[in-house]
Amino acid sequence: MQIEEIKKDNDKYERIKERISNRMNYIQYCDTDYVEDLEEYPIDNKDRIQRCKDFRDLVFEEIKTLLHDNKGKVLDTHKQVKQTKTKINIKLDV
16 A cells, blocks of 8 residues: 555554554653653653663663563574584585
């Protein structure tokens, strides 16, 4: 679907625009460069800076939990990738 088609359907366009905007906010919350830019004017951006730091801490804790709870899966995947790379290297050496 092209943008022109989406723009014709104003309802759909607004919903998509809102989803993209929300995702951009989450990306900015985790972007250290964005936070540094905000910190240039800390008085104006105090709440936004704190929101970014809180969100980043939350994401970090979630990632730690996810990796801990799925440690076996992550290690198995790592082993599989390593084995595949070895197989590729062996084939390339022949």
